[in-house]
Amino acid sequence: MQDEPNSAQLLAAVIRFLRDSAAPLLPPREAFDARVAANALELVQRDLALGAESAAAEHDRLVALLGRDGSLAELNAALSAHLGEGGPDAVTPAIRDHLYATTLEKLGIDQPRYSAYLRTLEENAALAKTKT
Numbered sequence: 001m002q003d004e005p006n007s008a009q010l011l012a013a014v015i016r017f018l019r020d021s022a023a024p025l026l027p028p029r030e031a032f033d034a035r036v037a038a039n040a041l042e043l044v045q046r047d048l049a050l051g052a053e054s055a056a057a058e059h060d061r062l063v064a065l066l067g068r069d070g071s072l073a074e075l076n077a078a079l080s081a082h083l084g085e086g087g088p089d090a091v092t093p094a095i096r097d098h099l100y101a102t103t104l105e106k107l108g109i110d111q112p113r114y115s116a117y118l119r120t121l122e123e124n125a126a127l128a129k130t131k132t
Contacts, residue, residue: 011045014038046109054105061098 005013018038023031055072062075070078079095107117 007048008045011041011048015041015045043110046112050105050109054109057105058098058102061101065094065098 015038018034018041023034023038026034059072059075062072062079063069066075066078066082068075068078079098083091083095104117104120107114111117
């Protein structure tokens with residue numbers, strides 16, 4: 001078992017260092033690069049926190065949609081092939097809901113401050129309140 005600091009704490013410390021200590025002291029181009037590096041580390045941090053759960057949910061939805069098991073890559077390839085065939089059931093509500101959920105999960109990791117993503121979360125929360 002790893003003692004503290006754990007991986008999440010180490011990432012947070014490096015991100016803080018890059019943003020708060022290093023970037024302000026660097027020339028403009030290098031300061032920009034330090035901020036880009038901090039952003040990349042934040043993405044890794046979110047992926048470590050949310051990625052496994054998101055991938056498991058995506059896998060479960062794909063298994064339900066396709067009626068078979070496989071790796072996430074195999075199931076996504078099968079869904080892509082199905083959509084590429086363009087059959088009458090290519091865009092059923094279940095497929096649309098899966099693609100919507102997957103997109104939101106990926107945005108939550110990749111771009112959690114994206115205004116359209118935040119607005120969608122707010123709209124979904126308001127919709128959920130009206131249903132209860």
